[in-house]
Amino acid sequence: MILPLTPVRFKRHAARIFGAKKGIVCGHSRFTYREFTERADRLSDALVRLGLKAGDRVAYLSFNCHRLLEAYFGVPQISAILLPLNIRLSAEELAYILGDSEPRLLFFDPELIPLVESLRQRASSVEHFIALRWHTDPARPPWAYPQTYDEQLAAAGPREVDYRAIDENSVAELFYTSGTTAHPKGVMLTHRNLYLHALYAALALRCADDEVALYSVPLFHVNSWGIPHMVTLTGGRHVLMKKFDPAVALELVQRERVTRLQMVPTMVIALINHPDFHRYDRASVKAAMMGGAPTNTALIRQVEQKIPGCVAIGGLRLNGDVARDYPRRHQGTSGRRTAGDPIAAEGYGRLRFRRVRGAGCGCPRPRREARRPADRGGAGARRRGHERVLAPARRDSASDPVRLVLHRGFGDDRPTGYILIVDRLKDMVLSGGEKIATAEIERVLYEHPSVLECAVIAVPDDTWGEVPKALVVLRPGHTSREPELLDHCRRYLAGFKVPKSVEFVESLPKGGTGKILKKVLREKYWAGKERRVQ
């Protein structure tokens, strides 16, 4: 008999090996793995009682919450499909996703009642809208299912389904892309995907039962994706925070002895610059993984100065071999290919890659070297194909989870498997036939002491087609002017990469996870014009 690969086994394993451990922390609630498992099993039973069947989608509109974490095991256990929705999307976007995915159930947090209210009429597939819990205000809406999630769990029995009946190649989770560049696309992840990814990630991160993971990024976001399985598999502790707040994060780090931070760079900036930062004990933190947007080495240095004993790792995705002895020169990369990574055989793209030379990556390099074609995607670079960061095709089950693209080189001739992502292709500037990575310019700007945040975007130019423009938020008390920042850029960048202008702004528009929305920034400059997009 072949035992199916399914994350349901992780729950079972944790309940047996770590059953008495208080593995789940959510606000002031604490659950042992045995209690957590029982709740997930009760959820399975409640879903069956509601008529849910294999393949049915179960949607969640929820902040980070132990109830959502329970769904990661309780929903796939009955071969239904978990669909965590991005609560920061508009009612229109959510209605599109619900129309596309056709869930039969929608669980929602009562704080999101106005949002549910506004999309309810358009969610024709949803038979029941079920509150995860009630709070007194607003009152229970008449369209909601009479019982809450918690009430249903209390009425249900723990149904531990025999995982051996699960088809490992059936879909277990459905996530939608953010839709910043197009309609959201459903990314389907099978039981086998999730199982293998958890093993690869736990192995690469040397995750064990002493791990304490803080969920600062929403669970519905790709940067939290896979963490519930990895932490459960290894018997670590899940520390959920409802939504990111630097003070709350610091409090949780101290109270729960958090070992691993997973944040987008803007969260990390908010955390380490918080006025009360130094009042909190952060000695337990061993790794700070920054993903979701390109990081810069200046930020990496700051994090390591402010959290001694912590290795900070940046990259576009939270991926790779981020062991505690992570080679420092690789810290600015997006990580390393993991064991199950089949990347090199296939073509990947959408993101551009380059060979990295010398001692660092993401660090400013002398101008002469920067001019060499290899730095912008030479023979060794791979540009082909379509995005495979997550499984690309809707309704087309992905194979093993795939992570980014092989980066070879790195200061010597040996292939190291470390990956550096230069930029999103859509964010690149196409200037006079040259492709300019905006993230590279941003990394240079971040090296300047006056820059708190910045974004470089393509703006239209009659001569070059496009040119790079920098939008900069200065640190409080700093007063740099455009010429100073442009001089700084000229020191470290080839001439054609230097922004044509710098604009100082109070803040930068951000998405639900703190990612800077370059599309929004570009709109002002591209009104009425069509941008060439590769």
Add this chain to the structure above:
Amino acid sequence: MILPLTPVRFKRHAARIFGAKKGIVCGHSRFTYREFTERADRLSDALVRLGLKAGDRVAYLSFNCHRLLEAYFGVPQISAILLPLNIRLSAEELAYILGDSEPRLLFFDPELIPLVESLRQRASSVEHFIALRWHTDPARPPWAYPQTYDEQLAAAGPREVDYRAIDENSVAELFYTSGTTAHPKGVMLTHRNLYLHALYAALALRCADDEVALYSVPLFHVNSWGIPHMVTLTGGRHVLMKKFDPAVALELVQRERVTRLQMVPTMVIALINHPDFHRYDRASVKAAMMGGAPTNTALIRQVEQKIPGCVAIGGLRLNGDVARDYPRRHQGTSGRRTAGDPIAAEGYGRLRFRRVRGAGCGCPRPRREARRPADRGGAGARRRGHERVLAPARRDSASDPVRLVLHRGFGDDRPTGYILIVDRLKDMVLSGGEKIATAEIERVLYEHPSVLECAVIAVPDDTWGEVPKALVVLRPGHTSREPELLDHCRRYLAGFKVPKSVEFVESLPKGGTGKILKKVLREKYWAGKERRVQ
């Protein structure tokens, strides 16, 4: 597309990520992962040129050698089946195995020519007998294939087969049980078995690319099984020693900075008692895993005293979560259930299990507690079922690799997943309706300072059916007599467990891997009598 789970991917991964690393050390030869991979790929090509097809068995009669390690990837890459044979078996036993498995090829070490000569006529399925290398004496036998392994590799090209064509549920390796208690049984391991086991083992052992594994146990033995995949997957270093010799092992530990020892207890005893032991640097050793036979806590203590910084772990199998911070009280167990371990749902037996109480395991306990029924397999113990240590049924592909049995308890009420194996059922003494674990008695004997090695066996007794008898090898210079050792046993064991006699011997008969052959010891006492075997 679903990418098949096959160990061939580990080779590919290592070649790409760790290609320039001298990952394979064999005598004075050193190979980078790239060179090693090329050799494995050339082996694949040579096998295809010889007409080998998917499903064909390829047998090896070899000492530990880089050529045998190459086979772990080169053979399954073309979907053929690797069959490493135990070179310590008799020609009769090997002829039985060859008749049962029907390999088309047999690779052999020239030192084993007499053995091959004696079984050649009975190996009717073997089309070619191919020497792994030549040495001058004896001369090339006329029946051997004209080219050696090395010559064929030189003539072949590197054939990297597309692993995506491999059926992950096809058999990749075939191992035979030792046949100490019955006819050898073929244990079939699929590509998927091997792939998943490597991930589980690497995760449990926190194996990474800084690992240096010394192969002191022959590769054909279960205690080396899975290590080639785990070390390749993580990019560690394989250090092969032709056959175990304590001086050579010490030399290799020093020269290669070995981090992990995997040995049967008798090897460890020979190592730490070697007269030149203290002349070698052994500071690199972080873990000493003892398997293949029950270990005792006295030995664990000795190893840790003699190799400071090393955690010694004993148990019947090299299994489980043997991280560097392995809880000390668990060191005498056989390890911990790993992530993919589906044990608890199924029945296991052949080996008996007991609940362990108090602070230690395998340590002598006060007599009163020892009398409690729970200590001999009470309500919490599991005795059911058939052996599932390895996949049991021949010609019946195993599911995920299965490891031993859940042991619950351990001084508190939490299930910990640690496993203590008391004894092989066949080695137990059935005395007046009581089952006595000989390993338990041996553990007590090993606590006595005069005991170098010992074995307790069942001997016939007119009153009790069977009684335990101890065979003891004294340490040089020690002069204990029977009454002293029996007194020692009475201090720590219930009366019915105390051996009825002690016999002092010069040495104990051992199998190919140093395991004491109790079957041989028993023969003398059971001649003409039939032993009740459960």
